[in-house]
Amino acid sequence: MKRTFLEDDIAPLATGAWILGTGGGGSPYVSALNMRELCRSGHSVEVIDAGDLDDDDLVAVVSGMGAPLVGQERLRDPVLLGRAVTAMEDYLGQSFRAVMNLEIGGGNAFASFLAAAATGKPVVDADAMGRAYPEAQMTSFAIGGLTMYPLSLVDVRDNEVIVTKAASWKWMERISRRVCTEVGSTAATCKAPRTGREVRQWGIHGTVTQAIALGRAVQKARAAHADPIEAVLAHAGGVALFKGKVVDVDRVTSGGFLRGKAYVEGLGDDRGTRLEMGFQNEWAIAMRDGVAIGMTPDLLCLLDTVSGEAIGTETVRYGQRVNLIALPAPQILKTPAGLEAVGPRAFGYDLDYKSVFS
Amino acid sequence: MKRTFLEDDIAPLATGAWILGTGGGGSPYVSALNMRELCRSGHSVEVIDAGDLDDDDLVAVVSGMGAPLVGQERLRDPVLLGRAVTAMEDYLGQSFRAVMNLEIGGGNAFASFLAAAATGKPVVDADAMGRAYPEAQMTSFAIGGLTMYPLSLVDVRDNEVIVTKAASWKWMERISRRVCTEVGSTAATCKAPRTGREVRQWGIHGTVTQAIALGRAVQKARAAHADPIEAVLAHAGGVALFKGKVVDVDRVTSGGFLRGKAYVEGLGDDRGTRLEMGFQNEWAIAMRDGVAIGMTPDLLCLLDTVSGEAIGTETVRYGQRVNLIALPAPQILKTPAGLEAVGPRAFGYDLDYKSVFS
Known part of the structure; x- marks a missing residue:
């Protein structure tokens, strides 16, 4: 077509x-x-x-x-x-x-x-x-x-x-x-x-069609003064993982990549807990109080709590109110060959892949 | 042929x-x-x-x-x-x-x-x-x-x-x-x-023919217990510039090149004077007591005094007895376009080219 x-x-x-x-x-x-x-x-x-x-x-x-x-x-x-x-x-x-x-x-x-x-x-x-x-x-x-x-x-x-x-x-x-x-x-x-x-x-x-439709869902929610993050979750079959405020970012450009960690202090239901997100250009892993709650190849998306806008690893900064959500990964990334290429070990984390969605 | x-x-x-x-x-x-x-x-x-x-x-x-x-x-x-x-x-x-x-x-x-x-x-x-x-x-x-x-x-x-x-x-x-x-x-x-x-x-x-013939001239001199450096000069129309002992080498690998200086203290007729040779992989310039006596594109060759063997910028070292000679450069390297590409300024020396042979 x-x-x-x-x-x-x-x-x-x-x-x-x-x-x-x-x-x-x-x-x-x-x-x-x-x-x-x-x-x-x-x-x-x-x-x-x-x-x-x-x-x-x-x-x-x-x-x-x-x-x-x-x-x-x-x-x-x-x-x-x-x-x-x-x-x-x-x-x-x-x-x-x-x-x-x-x-x-x-x-x-x-x-x-x-x-x-x-x-x-x-x-x-x-x-x-x-x-x-x-x-x-x-x-x-x-x-x-x-x-x-x-x-x-x-x-x-x-x-x-x-x-x-x-x-x-x-x-x-x-x-x-x-x-x-x-x-x-x-x-x-x-x-x-x-x-x-x-x-x-x-x-x-x-x-391409999926990305456009996802963006439309966010736009529509904003226009209706609805919660854009709920719209993303509903539209893409996602799961909410954490809500909080960015309290620290540890970021270094090395070997042609942006690597580091962002730290988020919990708000609302997550108050009293702390999130640590590791990245190499993209978010690779999310740990809550030392326990992995999300990891590649599941899509970890850090979104602005109010606008639903995505936050990049190069723009994440102190004070941002954020929601961490996970979206399902394409099936091929979850095969054994897929996990070898893009699973947590491909990013240096000695963990077996455990999907948010399984 | x-x-x-x-x-x-x-x-x-x-x-x-x-x-x-x-x-x-x-x-x-x-x-x-x-x-x-x-x-x-x-x-x-x-x-x-x-x-x-x-x-x-x-x-x-x-x-x-x-x-x-x-x-x-x-x-x-x-x-x-x-x-x-x-x-x-x-x-x-x-x-x-x-x-x-x-x-x-x-x-x-x-x-x-x-x-x-x-x-x-x-x-x-x-x-x-x-x-x-x-x-x-x-x-x-x-x-x-x-x-x-x-x-x-x-x-x-x-x-x-x-x-x-x-x-x-x-x-x-x-x-x-x-x-x-x-x-x-x-x-x-x-x-x-x-x-x-x-x-x-x-x-x-x-x-190719010239290089083989030059090498043969050296071999022949050695076999006849004659001076191989004289043989090189006679064979290639070269000029003797300096004779001495290497007393210091200042060498650094930077940007993919070997750069630095070698210092030679005069012997024989050159006793009491000091030679400084600048290089970027190849010998680029020779200064005696601060005065340029040879420069690219003339070929500056540092030869072992006894064997006539060439000494490389990566192997030159303290104590070697050496003769510096110059051999004529191919004509094209001495044209204005040639000097722009390989003259002293192309190696960072703010000098007009003055040939040993002119």
Whole structure:
């Protein structure tokens, strides 16, 4: 089924993607600015389903790469994302049928739309994370054992690199991250091309539509002066885990990532208890008084108590009133291969995955 | 004219290339070991002249890249260099007619021979420096304004990167250096492919033959118990600049380069004076009592007083008896564009180039 992405979809996509970003992926609101300009200047983007792809169609998986704070200063750029796609087409000697997001969470939710506007190709309603994750090997395509190369990376100066082979997903991450850092910690990438068959089998489907609908649910609750957090929980089948006030943040940028902990003192029913949330770009684990109450791959979302707006790991700060909720993870992330890639141990926590939803 | 490179040519090539390396490029003796194995196992390499190339022949310009000390532990590897060449052929969809050295100075003198043995292609008797230099933009091809991309880089783990575009020679250097560092500071590269016409116009010709002949002159002098340094001067038209004893070395590895100064106290006619030699991988400048007596692009060669063996910037040490000599630079390095790329100011010395030979 084909439909057109409209200017009216931009704000809900930003709100929904920011929640699904579970603290990471960078704020989508800055990318939304460029998207609004494109819509207003007459660009229109079609959205298609994974099921609309032929087996042998080629799909470009696009994402902005870099440090979130740099991404706040230099907006995701349709020309640059488009160049990453055409660089890959030049390398392959083949054209892409469509583009899709690497991750629906955070600012990269708009990467496929910006690339689509630049190239005239439709967006596939799918991604490879169902959320945001910090590393290249943390995707459903990696979990499916698909090839991780080639990858194209372009910067604003006309540098263009193709990683034509990588010894592993980790090596792909290391090499592309280094190049990205050297060109200023902001670049556009086109990941390993996927066939229509691969996207149907290993993609996480419908996530663009889900993000927009989630954002709409929040907007609707706000307009009706209802509780937006209740709306998120009801809409997405989530669970409320904790409510409180941020009392401390311990944050460091290391090895190209934002790592650290945020501490929340309980309010209401949680008064007298203390929450500790560990993160690597995204929220990875939540401990209440030393006991894990939520962990990756369940989506841990820290939301502003009043507005329901997502709070990022780079913007969380002392004094914020927050609600921690969990949303269900895509099924593939909960398989043994999925947990190896994105379970608590992949983030350094020596714990077996226990879902909030099981 | 075509001739065969023989096992007997290996030792003279190593000795000659080490002198032409002007302190850098890494010792060629370790690369010579792999070349000897290849010769003994029946590999034979043909050497052709640049004049033998057709206008549209494609030539692969190969070199090992990385930190000299890592290159002492992991010998330049024919399989790896061959993979850099075939990776580029795969990318181009075209075959190379021949391979050539990026730099004749130091260990990279053997890069083309190792790649030739691996791929069955002949070696062009030419290079792009006539010596060794530390950075990508310091070549006759860069001085000629030729394109700097694409470049292929492969490592021992099956990682393979193509820099398909670069905004400048400096950017090519920065990006490829970063990837090289990430994969362990040792990699094989195939630089931007050159046509036969480009090699004829912008290559520095005959440098393989020159290096072998220079090495033979040293060997012959040693065998005759004559002064090998006199032999180098006579053979290559050089000038003796200083004689003394190394009294101090101030050396630091920074930004992927070996930088520093070596201090030599005069002996014989130079007694009572002091020499200070500045280097960035290669010897760049020589000051006697504060006055420049030799500078890049003239080749500054520090040779062991007794053996005539070259002394590298990474091996120079207290107590060595040394002779500093200068050999003439290839003409192209002395043009205005050449001096901009490799003159004293390119190494941070605010001096006009004054040749020992003018």
